[in-house]
Amino acid sequence: MSTASWNDLRINQQVCDGVIKTPDGGSFPIHRVILSAFSPYFRAYFTNSLNNGNPEFTEMVISDVSSEIIGLIIEFAYTQSCPVVMTNVHALMIAADKLSCLPVVNFCSDFISRNISSTNCISTWKFAKSYFCRDLEVKSWQYICDHIETVMLSPEFKTLTADELTKLLSADELNVKQEEVVFEAISRWVLVDPPSRQQHVSQLLHCVRFGLVSLEYYCDVIRSFPFNTEESRELLSTIDVLFDTCEDAYYYRYCYFRPRIPNEVIFTFGGWTEGSPTDVIETYDKRSDCWYLSNIKDLRIRAYHAVIELNNLIYVIGGFDGAEYFSTMHCFDPSNYSWAEKACMHDVRCYVSICSLDGEIYAIGGFNGRARLNSAEKYNPSLNQWTMIASLNKIRSDASAATLNGKIFVAGGFSGHEVMRSVEVYSPVTGHWDFVDSMTTPRSGVSLITHGRYIYALGGFDGVTRLNSCERFNSTYNRWDRIADMISPRSNMASVIVDNSIFVIGGYNGSCTIPYTEFYVEEEKTWYESSRMNINRSALSACVCRGLRNARSYTFLGVAVDPTERYTEGEWIKIKD
Secondary structure: OOHHHHHHHHHOOOOOOEEEEOOOOOEEEEOHHHHHHHOHHHHHHHOOOOOOOOOOOOEEEOOOOOHHHHHHHHHHHHHOOOOOOOOOHHHHHHHHHHOOOHHHHHHHHHHHHHOOOOOOHHHHHHHHHHOOOHHHHHHHHHHHHHOHHHHOOOHHHHHOOHHHHHHHHHOOOOOOOOOHHHHHHHHHHHOOOHHHHHHHHHHHHOOOOHHHOOHHHHHHHHOOOOOOOHHHHHHHHHHHHHHHHOOOOOOEEOOOOOOOOOOEEEEEEOOEEOOEEEOOEEEEEOOOOEEEEOOOOOOOOEEOOEEEEEOOEEEEEOOEOOOOEOOOEEEEEOOOOEEEEEOOOOOOOEOOEEEEEOOEEEEEEEEOOOOEEEEEEEEEOOOOEEEEEOOOOOOOEOOEEEEEOOEEEEEOOEOOOOEOOOEEEEEOOOOEEEEEOOOOOOOEOOEEEEEOOEEEEEOOEOOOOEOOOEEEEEOOOOEEEEEOOOOOOOEOOEEEEEOOEEEEEOOEOOOOEOOOEEEEEHHHOEEEEEOOOOOOOEOOEEEEEEOOOOHHHHOHHHHOOOOOOOOOOOOOEEOOO
Protein backbone atom coordinates (compact mmCIF):
# COMPACT_ATOMS: atom_id res chain seq x y z
CA MET A 1 0.00 0.00 0.00
CA SER A 2 1.30 3.46 -0.89
CA THR A 3 2.14 6.07 1.72
CA ALA A 4 -0.61 8.26 0.27
CA SER A 5 -3.16 5.53 0.96
CA TRP A 6 -1.94 5.12 4.54
CA ASN A 7 -2.19 8.88 5.03
CA ASP A 8 -5.76 8.90 3.71
CA LEU A 9 -6.64 6.20 6.24
CA ARG A 10 -5.04 8.25 9.00
CA ILE A 11 -6.89 11.42 8.06
CA ASN A 12 -10.18 9.51 7.95
CA GLN A 13 -9.29 7.66 11.18
CA GLN A 14 -9.75 4.28 9.51
CA VAL A 15 -8.16 1.01 10.74
CA CYS A 16 -6.07 3.02 13.20
CA ASP A 17 -4.72 0.89 16.06
CA GLY A 18 -3.02 3.47 18.25
CA VAL A 19 -3.17 7.03 19.46
CA ILE A 20 -0.62 9.67 20.43
CA LYS A 21 -1.66 12.34 22.92
CA THR A 22 -0.09 15.58 24.12
CA PRO A 23 -0.61 17.51 27.38
CA ASP A 24 -2.27 20.41 25.54
CA GLY A 25 -5.16 18.19 24.46
CA GLY A 26 -3.87 16.92 21.16
CA SER A 27 -4.96 13.43 20.11
CA PHE A 28 -3.70 11.75 16.93
CA PRO A 29 -5.02 8.36 15.77
CA ILE A 30 -2.20 6.50 14.04
CA HIS A 31 -1.17 3.17 12.58
CA ARG A 32 1.46 1.75 14.88
CA VAL A 33 3.19 -0.07 12.04
CA ILE A 34 3.86 3.22 10.22
CA LEU A 35 5.26 4.97 13.31
CA SER A 36 7.25 1.86 14.32
CA ALA A 37 8.87 1.67 10.89
CA PHE A 38 9.60 5.40 10.98
CA SER A 39 11.32 5.73 14.36
CA PRO A 40 13.18 3.38 16.71
CA TYR A 41 11.61 5.29 19.61
CA PHE A 42 8.07 4.52 18.48
CA ARG A 43 9.01 0.95 17.60
CA ALA A 44 10.38 0.31 21.06
CA TYR A 45 7.25 1.74 22.66
CA PHE A 46 4.56 0.14 20.49
CA THR A 47 6.14 -3.35 20.48
CA ASN A 48 6.99 -5.48 23.50
CA SER A 49 10.54 -4.10 23.68
CA LEU A 50 9.66 -1.96 26.72
CA ASN A 51 6.91 -3.95 28.49
CA ASN A 52 8.54 -7.33 29.11
CA GLY A 53 6.26 -9.38 26.92
CA ASN A 54 3.01 -7.91 28.27
CA PRO A 55 0.35 -6.75 25.81
CA GLU A 56 1.61 -4.02 23.52
CA PHE A 57 0.84 -0.37 24.26
CA THR A 58 -1.62 1.32 21.95
CA GLU A 59 -1.63 4.75 23.53
CA MET A 60 1.33 7.11 24.01
CA VAL A 61 1.40 10.40 25.88
CA ILE A 62 4.30 12.66 24.90
CA SER A 63 5.10 15.38 27.39
CA ASP A 64 6.94 18.65 26.71
CA VAL A 65 5.98 18.65 23.02
CA SER A 66 3.07 20.65 21.61
CA SER A 67 0.29 19.11 19.57
CA GLU A 68 1.36 21.28 16.61
CA ILE A 69 4.84 19.75 16.57
CA ILE A 70 3.63 16.17 17.11
CA GLY A 71 1.17 16.66 14.27
CA LEU A 72 4.02 17.69 11.96
CA ILE A 73 6.13 14.68 12.93
CA ILE A 74 3.23 12.30 12.31
CA GLU A 75 2.50 13.95 8.97
CA PHE A 76 6.15 13.51 7.98
CA ALA A 77 6.08 9.84 8.98
CA TYR A 78 3.26 9.29 6.51
CA THR A 79 4.20 11.66 3.67
CA GLN A 80 7.99 12.30 4.03
CA SER A 81 7.25 16.01 4.18
CA CYS A 82 5.57 18.60 6.36
CA PRO A 83 5.07 22.39 6.36
CA VAL A 84 7.83 24.13 8.29
CA VAL A 85 8.72 27.79 8.75
CA MET A 86 11.52 29.50 10.66
CA THR A 87 9.20 30.03 13.65
CA ASN A 88 8.61 26.30 14.25
CA VAL A 89 11.58 24.53 12.70
CA HIS A 90 13.77 24.64 15.83
CA ALA A 91 11.05 23.18 18.04
CA LEU A 92 10.33 20.54 15.42
CA MET A 93 13.99 19.59 15.16
CA ILE A 94 14.37 19.31 18.96
CA ALA A 95 11.28 17.11 19.25
CA ALA A 96 12.34 14.96 16.30
CA ASP A 97 15.74 14.44 17.89
CA LYS A 98 14.09 13.45 21.18
CA LEU A 99 11.85 10.93 19.40
CA SER A 100 14.67 9.50 17.22
CA CYS A 101 13.03 10.72 14.02
CA LEU A 102 16.25 11.16 12.04
CA PRO A 103 14.56 11.91 8.67
CA VAL A 104 12.77 14.87 10.29
CA VAL A 105 16.02 16.06 11.89
CA ASN A 106 17.74 16.01 8.50
CA PHE A 107 14.75 17.68 6.85
CA CYS A 108 14.84 20.50 9.41
CA SER A 109 18.60 20.85 9.15
CA ASP A 110 18.37 21.21 5.36
CA PHE A 111 15.57 23.76 5.71
CA ILE A 112 17.56 25.85 8.19
CA SER A 113 20.67 25.63 5.98
CA ARG A 114 18.74 26.97 3.00
CA ASN A 115 17.43 29.87 5.05
CA ILE A 116 20.56 31.01 6.85
CA SER A 117 20.99 34.76 6.68
CA SER A 118 23.06 37.46 8.33
CA THR A 119 20.25 38.03 10.84
CA ASN A 120 19.92 34.41 12.04
CA CYS A 121 23.26 32.71 11.37
CA ILE A 122 24.64 33.23 14.89
CA SER A 123 21.55 31.82 16.63
CA THR A 124 21.60 28.95 14.14
CA TRP A 125 25.23 28.22 14.94
CA LYS A 126 24.54 28.23 18.69
CA PHE A 127 21.49 26.03 18.22
CA ALA A 128 23.42 23.53 16.10
CA LYS A 129 26.20 23.35 18.70
CA SER A 130 23.73 22.76 21.53
CA TYR A 131 22.06 19.87 19.73
CA PHE A 132 25.20 18.38 18.15
CA CYS A 133 24.06 18.99 14.58
CA ARG A 134 27.54 18.94 13.12
CA ASP A 135 26.67 19.63 9.47
CA LEU A 136 24.44 22.56 10.39
CA GLU A 137 27.06 23.88 12.79
CA VAL A 138 29.71 23.83 10.06
CA LYS A 139 27.43 25.49 7.48
CA SER A 140 26.31 28.25 9.83
CA TRP A 141 29.89 28.89 10.97
CA GLN A 142 31.03 29.12 7.36
CA TYR A 143 28.23 31.58 6.65
CA ILE A 144 29.26 33.76 9.59
CA CYS A 145 32.90 33.80 8.43
CA ASP A 146 31.97 34.45 4.80
CA HIS A 147 29.56 37.31 5.60
CA ILE A 148 31.13 38.84 8.70
CA GLU A 149 30.85 42.40 7.38
CA THR A 150 27.04 42.17 7.33
CA VAL A 151 26.73 39.78 10.29
CA MET A 152 28.48 42.26 12.58
CA LEU A 153 25.67 44.74 11.88
CA SER A 154 22.95 42.35 13.03
CA PRO A 155 21.41 42.34 16.55
CA GLU A 156 22.59 38.75 17.06
CA PHE A 157 26.23 39.81 16.82
CA LYS A 158 25.86 41.64 20.14
CA THR A 159 24.86 38.37 21.87
CA LEU A 160 28.21 36.65 21.27
CA THR A 161 30.30 35.93 24.32
CA ALA A 162 33.89 37.15 24.50
CA ASP A 163 35.19 33.63 23.84
CA GLU A 164 32.84 33.14 20.89
CA LEU A 165 33.88 36.47 19.39
CA THR A 166 37.55 35.61 19.92
CA LYS A 167 37.09 32.33 18.08
CA LEU A 168 35.35 34.09 15.21
CA LEU A 169 37.76 36.99 14.76
CA SER A 170 40.79 34.69 15.09
CA ALA A 171 39.64 32.46 12.23
CA ASP A 172 41.91 32.36 9.20
CA GLU A 173 38.75 31.89 7.13
CA LEU A 174 37.25 35.21 8.22
CA ASN A 175 36.31 37.00 4.99
CA VAL A 176 37.39 40.60 5.45
CA LYS A 177 38.69 42.72 2.60
CA GLN A 178 40.39 45.06 5.05
CA GLU A 179 41.71 43.99 8.45
CA GLU A 180 40.34 47.21 9.92
CA VAL A 181 36.93 45.50 9.82
CA VAL A 182 38.08 43.16 12.60
CA PHE A 183 38.77 46.03 14.95
CA GLU A 184 35.48 47.66 13.96
CA ALA A 185 33.75 44.44 15.03
CA ILE A 186 35.54 44.53 18.38
CA SER A 187 34.59 48.16 18.91
CA ARG A 188 30.96 47.51 18.00
CA TRP A 189 30.76 44.57 20.43
CA VAL A 190 32.45 46.41 23.34
CA LEU A 191 30.26 49.49 22.96
CA VAL A 192 27.13 47.40 23.66
CA ASP A 193 28.11 47.29 27.35
CA PRO A 194 31.49 48.97 28.00
CA PRO A 195 31.62 48.44 31.80
CA SER A 196 31.34 44.65 31.54
CA ARG A 197 33.04 44.13 28.20
CA GLN A 198 36.07 46.40 28.52
CA GLN A 199 37.88 43.67 30.44
CA HIS A 200 37.95 41.54 27.27
CA VAL A 201 39.59 44.16 25.02
CA SER A 202 43.08 42.73 25.40
CA GLN A 203 41.87 39.22 24.63
CA LEU A 204 40.07 40.46 21.52
CA LEU A 205 42.94 42.62 20.25
CA HIS A 206 45.01 39.46 19.85
CA CYS A 207 42.62 38.59 17.00
CA VAL A 208 43.65 41.60 14.91
CA ARG A 209 46.34 40.99 12.25
CA PHE A 210 48.02 44.33 12.93
CA GLY A 211 50.50 43.95 10.09
CA LEU A 212 47.57 44.12 7.66
CA VAL A 213 46.17 47.31 9.18
CA SER A 214 47.25 50.66 7.76
CA LEU A 215 49.63 52.56 10.01
CA GLU A 216 47.34 55.58 9.91
CA TYR A 217 44.34 53.56 11.15
CA TYR A 218 46.46 51.89 13.81
CA CYS A 219 47.69 55.21 15.20
CA ASP A 220 44.46 57.20 14.84
CA VAL A 221 41.85 54.61 15.77
CA ILE A 222 43.25 51.54 17.54
CA ARG A 223 45.82 53.38 19.63
CA SER A 224 43.25 55.93 20.75
CA PHE A 225 40.44 53.45 21.47
CA PRO A 226 38.85 54.81 24.68
CA PHE A 227 38.31 51.39 26.23
CA ASN A 228 41.88 50.15 26.08
CA THR A 229 43.00 48.59 29.35
CA GLU A 230 46.46 48.45 30.89
CA GLU A 231 46.84 44.95 29.49
CA SER A 232 45.78 45.97 25.99
CA ARG A 233 48.12 48.96 26.05
CA GLU A 234 51.01 46.60 26.83
CA LEU A 235 50.06 44.54 23.79
CA LEU A 236 49.97 47.64 21.60
CA SER A 237 53.43 48.61 22.82
CA THR A 238 54.65 45.26 21.50
CA ILE A 239 52.91 45.91 18.21
CA ASP A 240 54.68 49.30 17.98
CA VAL A 241 58.00 47.44 17.99
CA LEU A 242 56.81 45.01 15.32
CA PHE A 243 55.82 47.85 13.01
CA ASP A 244 59.33 49.24 13.40
CA THR A 245 61.24 45.97 12.94
CA CYS A 246 59.17 43.90 10.50
CA GLU A 247 60.26 45.69 7.35
CA ASP A 248 59.60 42.85 4.94
CA ALA A 249 56.38 41.16 5.92
CA TYR A 250 56.61 38.75 2.99
CA TYR A 251 59.65 36.86 4.22
CA TYR A 252 59.04 37.19 7.93
CA ARG A 253 55.59 36.52 9.27
CA TYR A 254 54.48 37.09 12.80
CA CYS A 255 51.16 35.87 14.15
CA TYR A 256 49.89 39.44 13.78
CA PHE A 257 51.14 39.77 10.19
CA ARG A 258 49.97 36.68 8.33
CA PRO A 259 47.13 37.14 5.83
CA ARG A 260 43.78 35.45 6.16
CA ILE A 261 42.44 32.92 3.67
CA PRO A 262 40.66 34.68 0.78
CA ASN A 263 37.08 33.86 -0.08
CA GLU A 264 37.95 34.20 -3.78
CA VAL A 265 40.84 32.39 -5.49
CA ILE A 266 41.97 33.05 -9.07
CA PHE A 267 42.98 29.98 -11.11
CA THR A 268 44.97 30.38 -14.36
CA PHE A 269 45.40 27.51 -16.79
CA GLY A 270 47.88 26.97 -19.62
CA GLY A 271 48.92 29.61 -22.11
CA TRP A 272 51.85 30.37 -24.37
CA THR A 273 55.25 30.80 -22.71
CA GLU A 274 58.82 30.67 -23.99
CA GLY A 275 57.71 29.70 -27.49
CA SER A 276 55.35 26.85 -26.64
CA PRO A 277 52.13 26.02 -24.79
CA THR A 278 52.22 25.02 -21.12
CA ASP A 279 50.19 22.94 -18.69
CA VAL A 280 50.99 25.16 -15.69
CA ILE A 281 48.27 26.13 -13.21
CA GLU A 282 48.79 29.12 -10.94
CA THR A 283 46.57 30.48 -8.19
CA TYR A 284 46.37 34.01 -6.84
CA ASP A 285 45.74 35.02 -3.24
CA LYS A 286 44.46 38.59 -3.04
CA ARG A 287 45.01 38.75 0.73
CA SER A 288 48.76 38.16 0.37
CA ASP A 289 48.97 39.59 -3.18
CA CYS A 290 50.96 36.54 -4.30
CA TRP A 291 50.82 34.01 -7.13
CA TYR A 292 51.53 30.36 -6.37
CA LEU A 293 52.52 27.59 -8.78
CA SER A 294 50.29 24.60 -8.23
CA ASN A 295 51.65 21.07 -8.13
CA ILE A 296 48.51 20.13 -10.08
CA LYS A 297 48.87 20.33 -13.86
CA ASP A 298 46.41 20.62 -16.70
CA LEU A 299 45.80 17.28 -18.41
CA ARG A 300 47.61 18.56 -21.51
CA ILE A 301 49.64 21.53 -22.63
CA ARG A 302 47.46 24.09 -24.34
CA ALA A 303 47.01 27.73 -25.31
CA TYR A 304 44.22 29.81 -26.91
CA HIS A 305 41.72 27.72 -24.95
CA ALA A 306 38.95 28.84 -22.59
CA VAL A 307 38.28 28.30 -18.90
CA ILE A 308 35.01 28.92 -17.11
CA GLU A 309 33.75 28.29 -13.58
CA LEU A 310 30.28 26.90 -12.95
CA ASN A 311 29.14 25.83 -9.47
CA ASN A 312 32.78 25.83 -8.30
CA LEU A 313 33.77 23.37 -11.03
CA ILE A 314 36.32 24.56 -13.59
CA TYR A 315 35.76 23.63 -17.24
CA VAL A 316 38.77 23.78 -19.59
CA ILE A 317 37.61 23.90 -23.19
CA GLY A 318 39.26 23.59 -26.60
CA GLY A 319 42.66 25.12 -27.37
CA PHE A 320 45.84 24.24 -29.24
CA ASP A 321 48.97 22.36 -28.12
CA GLY A 322 51.25 23.54 -30.94
CA ALA A 323 50.26 20.71 -33.27
CA GLU A 324 46.67 19.67 -32.57
CA TYR A 325 43.47 21.68 -32.21
CA PHE A 326 41.01 20.44 -29.58
CA SER A 327 37.27 19.92 -29.31
CA THR A 328 37.70 18.34 -25.89
CA MET A 329 36.49 19.56 -22.52
CA HIS A 330 37.80 18.56 -19.11
CA CYS A 331 36.43 19.47 -15.72
CA PHE A 332 38.60 20.19 -12.69
CA ASP A 333 37.07 19.99 -9.22
CA PRO A 334 39.22 22.18 -6.96
CA SER A 335 37.49 20.86 -3.83
CA ASN A 336 39.01 17.40 -4.29
CA TYR A 337 41.81 18.11 -6.83
CA SER A 338 40.33 15.74 -9.41
CA TRP A 339 39.89 15.84 -13.20
CA ALA A 340 37.01 14.41 -15.22
CA GLU A 341 36.59 14.18 -18.98
CA LYS A 342 33.36 15.66 -20.33
CA ALA A 343 31.56 15.58 -23.67
CA CYS A 344 33.45 17.03 -26.64
CA MET A 345 32.17 20.02 -28.55
CA HIS A 346 30.71 19.48 -32.02
CA ASP A 347 33.43 21.70 -33.50
CA VAL A 348 37.14 21.89 -32.88
CA ARG A 349 37.85 25.34 -31.43
CA CYS A 350 40.82 27.40 -30.35
CA TYR A 351 40.64 31.21 -30.04
CA VAL A 352 37.16 30.37 -28.73
CA SER A 353 34.85 32.78 -26.87
CA ILE A 354 33.22 31.33 -23.75
CA CYS A 355 30.56 32.46 -21.29
CA SER A 356 27.85 30.95 -19.10
CA LEU A 357 24.17 31.82 -18.86
CA ASP A 358 21.39 30.18 -16.84
CA GLY A 359 23.62 27.27 -15.82
CA GLU A 360 24.79 26.44 -19.35
CA ILE A 361 28.15 27.06 -21.04
CA TYR A 362 28.31 28.70 -24.47
CA ALA A 363 31.24 28.20 -26.89
CA ILE A 364 31.21 30.71 -29.74
CA GLY A 365 33.31 31.11 -32.88
CA GLY A 366 37.02 30.30 -32.91
CA PHE A 367 39.43 28.58 -35.28
CA ASN A 368 39.45 24.86 -36.11
CA GLY A 369 42.91 24.69 -37.68
CA ARG A 370 41.63 25.31 -41.18
CA ALA A 371 39.07 28.10 -40.99
CA ARG A 372 37.61 30.72 -38.70
CA LEU A 373 34.15 29.86 -37.39
CA ASN A 374 30.80 31.52 -36.89
CA SER A 375 29.19 28.44 -35.36
CA ALA A 376 28.14 28.37 -31.71
CA GLU A 377 26.99 25.71 -29.27
CA LYS A 378 25.94 25.35 -25.65
CA TYR A 379 26.66 22.73 -22.98
CA ASN A 380 24.23 21.40 -20.39
CA PRO A 381 26.21 20.05 -17.39
CA SER A 382 23.38 17.91 -16.05
CA LEU A 383 23.03 16.14 -19.42
CA ASN A 384 26.75 16.31 -20.29
CA GLN A 385 25.69 17.31 -23.78
CA TRP A 386 26.53 20.02 -26.33
CA THR A 387 23.79 21.42 -28.57
CA MET A 388 24.30 23.67 -31.59
CA ILE A 389 22.65 27.11 -31.50
CA ALA A 390 22.26 29.82 -34.13
CA SER A 391 25.48 30.88 -35.86
CA LEU A 392 26.97 34.34 -35.56
CA ASN A 393 26.30 36.82 -38.34
CA LYS A 394 30.04 37.18 -38.86
CA ILE A 395 32.92 34.74 -38.75
CA ARG A 396 35.22 35.60 -35.86
CA SER A 397 38.05 34.05 -33.87
CA ASP A 398 40.08 35.60 -31.06
CA ALA A 399 36.95 37.51 -29.96
CA SER A 400 35.53 37.50 -26.44
CA ALA A 401 32.13 36.91 -24.85
CA ALA A 402 30.25 38.09 -21.76
CA THR A 403 26.67 38.12 -20.50
CA LEU A 404 24.45 41.01 -19.40
CA ASN A 405 20.72 41.18 -18.68
CA GLY A 406 20.13 37.57 -19.75
CA LYS A 407 21.84 37.99 -23.13
CA ILE A 408 25.22 36.99 -24.60
CA PHE A 409 27.51 39.59 -26.14
CA VAL A 410 30.42 38.75 -28.46
CA ALA A 411 32.81 41.56 -29.40
CA GLY A 412 35.75 42.05 -31.74
CA GLY A 413 37.92 39.24 -33.07
CA PHE A 414 39.57 38.43 -36.39
CA SER A 415 37.65 37.36 -39.49
CA GLY A 416 40.70 36.10 -41.39
CA HIS A 417 40.89 39.40 -43.27
CA GLU A 418 40.31 42.16 -40.75
CA VAL A 419 40.37 42.96 -37.06
CA MET A 420 36.78 43.64 -36.06
CA ARG A 421 35.04 46.12 -33.81
CA SER A 422 31.50 44.88 -34.36
CA VAL A 423 29.46 43.43 -31.49
CA GLU A 424 26.71 40.82 -31.66
CA VAL A 425 24.16 39.93 -29.01
CA TYR A 426 22.28 36.63 -28.63
CA SER A 427 18.99 36.18 -26.84
CA PRO A 428 18.12 32.60 -25.78
CA VAL A 429 14.47 33.68 -26.00
CA THR A 430 14.55 34.65 -29.67
CA GLY A 431 17.36 32.26 -30.58
CA HIS A 432 19.18 34.56 -32.99
CA TRP A 433 22.03 37.10 -33.10
CA ASP A 434 21.62 40.85 -33.60
CA PHE A 435 24.13 43.66 -33.93
CA VAL A 436 24.49 46.39 -31.32
CA ASP A 437 26.72 49.46 -31.27
CA SER A 438 30.28 48.67 -32.35
CA MET A 439 33.28 49.30 -30.13
CA THR A 440 35.19 52.52 -30.69
CA THR A 441 38.34 50.54 -31.57
CA PRO A 442 38.88 47.29 -33.53
CA ARG A 443 40.13 44.61 -31.14
CA SER A 444 41.22 41.00 -31.51
CA GLY A 445 42.72 39.18 -28.56
CA VAL A 446 40.37 41.37 -26.54
CA SER A 447 39.04 40.44 -23.11
CA LEU A 448 35.34 41.04 -22.45
CA ILE A 449 34.02 40.98 -18.88
CA THR A 450 30.83 42.01 -17.10
CA HIS A 451 31.11 44.16 -13.99
CA GLY A 452 28.05 45.76 -12.44
CA ARG A 453 25.76 47.22 -15.12
CA TYR A 454 28.40 47.30 -17.85
CA ILE A 455 30.43 45.11 -20.19
CA TYR A 456 34.09 46.06 -20.34
CA ALA A 457 36.32 45.51 -23.40
CA LEU A 458 39.97 45.46 -22.34
CA GLY A 459 43.12 45.76 -24.47
CA GLY A 460 43.62 43.62 -27.55
CA PHE A 461 45.25 44.14 -30.96
CA ASP A 462 43.95 46.65 -33.50
CA GLY A 463 45.90 45.28 -36.47
CA VAL A 464 48.86 47.57 -35.84
CA THR A 465 49.68 47.61 -32.16
CA ARG A 466 48.81 46.04 -28.82
CA LEU A 467 46.39 48.20 -26.88
CA ASN A 468 46.16 49.45 -23.35
CA SER A 469 42.90 51.27 -24.09
CA CYS A 470 39.62 50.07 -22.57
CA GLU A 471 35.96 50.85 -23.06
CA ARG A 472 32.65 49.78 -21.62
CA PHE A 473 29.20 49.14 -23.05
CA ASN A 474 26.12 50.83 -21.63
CA SER A 475 23.16 48.66 -22.66
CA THR A 476 20.65 51.32 -21.66
CA TYR A 477 21.97 53.75 -24.28
CA ASN A 478 23.49 51.14 -26.65
CA ARG A 479 26.80 52.96 -26.47
CA TRP A 480 30.48 52.29 -25.85
CA ASP A 481 32.47 54.77 -23.74
CA ARG A 482 36.19 54.93 -23.10
CA ILE A 483 37.51 54.38 -19.59
CA ALA A 484 41.00 54.74 -18.10
CA ASP A 485 43.83 53.01 -19.98
CA MET A 486 45.57 50.00 -18.50
CA ILE A 487 49.12 50.41 -17.25
CA SER A 488 50.50 47.82 -19.72
CA PRO A 489 49.37 47.28 -23.34
CA ARG A 490 48.39 43.66 -23.90
CA SER A 491 46.35 41.23 -25.95
CA ASN A 492 45.33 37.60 -25.31
CA MET A 493 45.27 38.09 -21.57
CA ALA A 494 42.82 36.76 -18.98
CA SER A 495 40.40 38.84 -16.94
CA VAL A 496 38.33 38.11 -13.82
CA ILE A 497 36.44 39.92 -11.05
CA VAL A 498 37.87 39.73 -7.51
CA ASP A 499 36.94 41.92 -4.54
CA ASN A 500 34.73 44.01 -6.83
CA SER A 501 37.72 44.90 -9.02
CA ILE A 502 38.59 43.88 -12.60
CA PHE A 503 41.88 41.95 -12.78
CA VAL A 504 43.78 41.49 -16.06
CA ILE A 505 46.45 38.83 -16.11
CA GLY A 506 49.38 38.17 -18.45
CA GLY A 507 49.12 38.57 -22.23
CA TYR A 508 51.35 39.68 -25.10
CA ASN A 509 52.61 43.27 -25.33
CA GLY A 510 53.83 43.21 -28.93
CA SER A 511 57.34 41.99 -28.20
CA CYS A 512 57.02 39.31 -25.52
CA THR A 513 54.64 37.44 -23.26
CA ILE A 514 54.25 39.17 -19.92
CA PRO A 515 53.58 38.11 -16.31
CA TYR A 516 52.07 41.43 -15.24
CA THR A 517 48.79 41.68 -13.34
CA GLU A 518 46.82 44.85 -12.72
CA PHE A 519 43.35 45.67 -11.47
CA TYR A 520 40.78 48.38 -12.07
CA VAL A 521 38.76 49.97 -9.28
CA GLU A 522 35.64 51.44 -10.85
CA GLU A 523 34.90 53.80 -7.96
CA GLU A 524 38.34 55.39 -8.38
CA LYS A 525 38.50 55.11 -12.20
CA THR A 526 42.07 53.88 -11.75
CA TRP A 527 44.27 50.88 -12.58
CA TYR A 528 46.70 49.54 -9.97
CA GLU A 529 49.61 47.14 -10.32
CA SER A 530 49.43 43.78 -8.57
CA SER A 531 52.07 41.08 -8.13
CA ARG A 532 53.41 39.25 -11.18
CA MET A 533 52.74 35.66 -12.10
CA ASN A 534 55.64 33.27 -11.71
CA ILE A 535 55.98 32.76 -15.46
CA ASN A 536 55.33 34.93 -18.51
CA ARG A 537 52.18 33.83 -20.31
CA SER A 538 49.80 34.91 -23.04
CA ALA A 539 46.83 33.01 -24.51
CA LEU A 540 46.06 31.79 -21.00
CA SER A 541 42.64 31.60 -19.42
CA ALA A 542 41.46 32.23 -15.87
CA CYS A 543 38.46 31.97 -13.57
CA VAL A 544 37.55 32.60 -9.94
CA CYS A 545 36.28 30.07 -7.41
CA ARG A 546 34.45 31.45 -4.40
CA GLY A 547 33.86 29.91 -0.99
CA LEU A 548 36.12 26.88 -1.45
CA ARG A 549 36.36 25.04 1.84
CA ASN A 550 39.92 23.99 0.96
CA ALA A 551 40.97 27.44 -0.26
CA ARG A 552 43.87 27.26 2.20
CA SER A 553 45.63 24.70 -0.01
CA TYR A 554 45.69 27.13 -2.95
CA THR A 555 46.75 30.23 -1.02
CA PHE A 556 49.45 31.64 1.26
CA LEU A 557 48.69 29.65 4.41
CA GLY A 558 48.64 26.35 2.52
CA VAL A 559 51.40 26.97 -0.02
CA ALA A 560 53.95 29.38 1.40
CA VAL A 561 53.82 28.18 4.99
CA ASP A 562 55.55 25.02 6.15
CA PRO A 563 52.69 22.94 7.60
CA THR A 564 54.98 21.69 10.39
CA GLU A 565 55.45 25.26 11.60
CA ARG A 566 52.95 26.94 13.92
CA TYR A 567 52.17 30.59 14.34
CA THR A 568 52.10 31.40 18.02
CA GLU A 569 52.10 34.66 19.86
CA GLY A 570 55.58 36.04 20.35
CA GLU A 571 57.20 33.74 17.79
CA TRP A 572 58.80 34.72 14.50
CA ILE A 573 58.36 32.45 11.50
CA LYS A 574 60.80 32.43 8.59
CA ILE A 575 59.09 31.63 5.29
CA LYS A 576 61.33 29.53 3.11
CA ASP A 577 61.99 30.80 -0.42
